[in-house]
Amino acid sequence: MITVKDLVFSYTEKPFIETMNFSVRDGEIFGFLGPSGAGKSTLQKLLTGLLPRYGGSVTVDGTEAKRAGKEFYQNIGVDFEFPSLYEKLTGRENLRFFASLYRRHRDIDALLKAIGLHMDADKKVSEYSKGMKSRLNFIKALLHSPKLLFLDEPTNGLDPSNARVMKDMILQEKAEGKTVILTTHNMYDATELCDHVSFIVDGAIAALDTPKALMTKKRAVQLTYTFESPDGGLEERSVPLTQTGGDATLRQLIGDGKLASIHSAEPTLNDVFVEITGRRLQ
Amino acid sequence: MRTKALILSDIRFQFRYGFYSLYAVFTLLYIGLLFVLPDAWRNDAAAIMIFTDPAAMGLFFMGAIVLFEKNERVLDSIAVSPVGAWEYVLSKLVSIGLISALVALLIGLGAGVIRAPLTFLVSVFLCSCLFSAMGLIVACKIKTLNQFIVATVPLELLTVVPAILWMFWWKADVLVLHPGVSMLMACSGRGAQPLALLSLLAWTALLYFLAVKTVKKMLLSVGGIKL
Numbered sequence: 001m002i003t004v005k006d007l008v009f010s011y012t013e014k015p016f017i018e019t020m021n022f023s024v025r026d027g028e029i030f031g032f033l034g035p036s037g038a039g040k041s042t043l044q045k046l047l048t049g050l051l052p053r054y055g056g057s058v059t060v061d062g063t064e065a066k067r068a069g070k071e072f073y074q075n076i077g078v079d080f081e082f083p084s085l086y087e088k089l090t091g092r093e094n095l096r097f098f099a100s101l102y103r104r105h106r107d108i109d110a111l112l113k114a115i116g117l118h119m120d121a122d123k124k125v126s127e128y129s130k131g132m133k134s135r136l137n138f139i140k141a142l143l144h145s146p147k148l149l150f151l152d153e154p155t156n157g158l159d160p161s162n163a164r165v166m167k168d169m170i171l172q173e174k175a176e177g178k179t180v181i182l183t184t185h186n187m188y189d190a191t192e193l194c195d196h197v198s199f200i201v202d203g204a205i206a207a208l209d210t211p212k213a214l215m216t217k218k219r220a221v222q223l224t225y226t227f228e229s230p231d232g233g234l235e236e237r238s239v240p241l242t243q244t245g246g247d248a249t250l251r252q253l254i255g256d257g258k259l260a261s262i263h264s265a266e267p268t269l270n271d272v273f274v275e276i277t278g279r280r281l282q
Numbered sequence: 283m284r285t286k287a288l289i290l291s292d293i294r295f296q297f298r299y300g301f302y303s304l305y306a307v308f309t310l311l312y313i314g315l316l317f318v319l320p321d322a323w324r325n326d327a328a329a330i331m332i333f334t335d336p337a338a339m340g341l342f343f344m345g346a347i348v349l350f351e352k353n354e355r356v357l358d359s360i361a362v363s364p365v366g367a368w369e370y371v372l373s374k375l376v377s378i379g380l381i382s383a384l385v386a387l388l389i390g391l392g393a394g395v396i397r398a399p400l401t402f403l404v405s406v407f408l409c410s411c412l413f414s415a416m417g418l419i420v421a422c423k424i425k426t427l428n429q430f431i432v433a434t435v436p437l438e439l440l441t442v443v444p445a446i447l448w449m450f451w452w453k454a455d456v457l458v459l460h461p462g463v464s465m466l467m468a469c470s471g472r473g474a475q476p477l478a479l480l481s482l483l484a485w486t487a488l489l490y491f492l493a494v495k496t497v498k499k500m501l502l503s504v505g506g507i508k509l
């Protein structure tokens with residue numbers, strides 16, 4: 001769906017993105033994970049044709065991004081980092097207007113209901129809270145049922161239950177065969193939603209793999225178990241998952257059925273991020 | 283279809299922002315004023331009024347209209363939609379042109395100065411589009427309303443002053459080539475008649491294309507790189 005080859009871009013004279021390469025498959029959720037200022041939004045703008053002055057090639061759905069035309073935009077939906085809405089119009093009027101710009105459109109009421117804004121649909125957007133604007137902005141990107149969705153930090157500033165609803169809707173898009181580019185600095189969202197995650201730092205991709213592979217590749221997964229110690233207290237021990245065979249205590253405890261608890265502690269994506277890039281996500 | 287949707291939404295927007303109610307008041311004021319003036323002046327006074335206000339409203343308001351869209355970042359969404367620059371410009375010009383034509387018609391009828399209604403309406407509509415295109419070109423390039431005003435006042439003077447000069451003192455026919463003079467000739471029904479409308483049409487077309495070019499640039503600059 002997307003192929004980026006030897007991409008070079010900067011807002012200024014100073015080099016920023018230099019010879020970046022990656023590709024995104026049809027029907028996957030692909031994440032850009034990185035701290036603020038890493039260049040995630042810049043990448044989204046490059047992919048959606050908003051920054052036409054770049055070097056190398058950025059092919060999106062068969063079109064070179066800098067030459068994106070009307071037909072290209074019929075098929076992509078963009079949720080920007082900031083609300084992009086007419087404040088004086090109501091939520092429903094905004095959706096109606098943007099829907100009218102496209103050939104296809106979905107049922108506006110169904111979308112409002114799905115995101116939980118149906119009760120506020122006839123209020124002016126200027127009366128919306130930040131979270132409500134984010135949600136409206138999100139469904140605005142889905143209006144024309146685009147086959148490629150770009151979401152720039154869509155769950156930012158949402159409470160957990162609204163974030164849950166939005167994430168389920170993103171997964172639903174994927175289930176319908178859509179391709180999603182998800183920008184985030186939230187490692188949990190990236191872990192849960194993405195088929196592939198790229199770590200973005202200072203305009204470069206520091207790593208790119210499935211969340212699972214990223215989390216297991218670097219640091220060995222630890223197995224932690226507890227058992228009753230001779231003095232009557234609870235003792236905890238850890239052993240790398242790959243070396244459980246050499247842990248005599250563990251073998252003994254399993255054999256005797258004396259384990260008090262056992263679990264494997266996988267590193268979070270954040271741990272791996274710090275390990276690979278030397279930066280923190282937030 | 284999409285162009286129609288754009289125009290309708292611009293009209294609704296202008297309605298929401300009170301353009302219609304504002305001009306309802308102005309219309310009444312202008313008609314009242316025309317009745318205070320001597321009969322002999324009425325035709326020219328009405329033409330000047332229409333030419334300098336309802337027809338020129340695009341030059342006054344385009345800054346606010348586009349700045350709202352810039353500040354609310356709506357332009358970003360328009361830039362990634364199938365809307366073309368030509369449609370965007372057309373919609374802005376037509377929506378304002380309709381208010382101008384409506385207000386001019388009411389003033390004209392109220393003052394009883396309209397002789398050829400169709401020519402009159404076409405003239406006012408074109409005038410309005412020409413002024414709006416100027417306003418739009420400036421609006422694309424500025425960040426604040428103050429900058430817009432500073433940039434449009436000279437434009438307005440360059441357009442209006444020669445026209446007034448032509449009307450009262452300086453009747454050279456060659457002035458029909460001046461956009462402002464062609465507007466006032468067309469709106470007042472005086473001077474080199476079919477030529478005035480033609481000159482006005484040519485200027486409007488030219489400014490329309492320049493506005494499309496400028497809007498195209500603006501839409502490609504929302505990403506943060508000036509072209």
Ligand SMILES: Nc1ncnc2c1ncn2[C@@H]1O[C@H](COP(=O)(O)OP(=O)(O)O)[C@@H](O)[C@H]1O
Pocket residue numbers: 011012034035036037038039040041042043505506507
């Ligand atoms: N319009 C712009 N002009 C100049 N520099 C910019 C512009 N937008 C972003 N930048 C810079 O580019 C870098 C990446 O920004 P951005 O892509 O917004 O990061 P992220 O989305 O990962 O937080 C930052 O250093 C930012 O200051």
Ligand SMILES: [Mg+2]
Pocket residue numbers: 037040041042081152
């Ligand atoms: Mg960002």
